[in-house]
Amino acid sequence: MAHGRKVRDEGEARRCLLAAKRAGLSAGEWARAHGIDGRSLHAWLVNLEQRRTFDPAPVAHALVEVVPDAAHVAPGARYVLTVADARVEFGDDASAATLRRVLEVLRTC
Numbered sequence: 001m002a003h004g005r006k007v008r009d010e011g012e013a014r015r016c017l018l019a020a021k022r023a024g025l026s027a028g029e030w031a032r033a034h035g036i037d038g039r040s041l042h043a044w045l046v047n048l049e050q051r052r053t054f055d056p057a058p059v060a061h062a063l064v065e066v067v068p069d070a071a072h073v074a075p076g077a078r079y080v081l082t083v084a085d086a087r088v089e090f091g092d093d094a095s096a097a098t099l100r101r102v103l104e105v106l107r108t109c
Contacts, residue, residue, distance in 0.1 A: 004031060006040040013044035 007013045020030030027045050031038040081088045088102055 004035045004037040004040075006037050007044050010044070010048075013041065013048065016041055017045060017048070 007016060016030065016034070016036060017027060019034075020027050023030060025033070027041050028038040030036075031041045076091060078089060078091050081090075083106060086106060088106075090099065090102075
């Protein structure tokens, strides 16, 4: 199922979000109407909103988008997620519940 193309950078994300606001549409509605992956635009929205809640100092936390590209994922593919000193390796067989528990632990670090 195609979801549209990913948002390339912060500048594009800001332009898309402003266009959605001006059109009176949600980010998801606007994204679907313009061939943009709604998950990608939403990830940028969350990340940009999160930045506003922190001090102007450099942001210590950031949202990282992980969207598999089915056309480029080999069967039995392995993934490695490295955050600071933590390294998590998992495959396509990892359950969503297991990954959710791992992310909850990483959030406390």
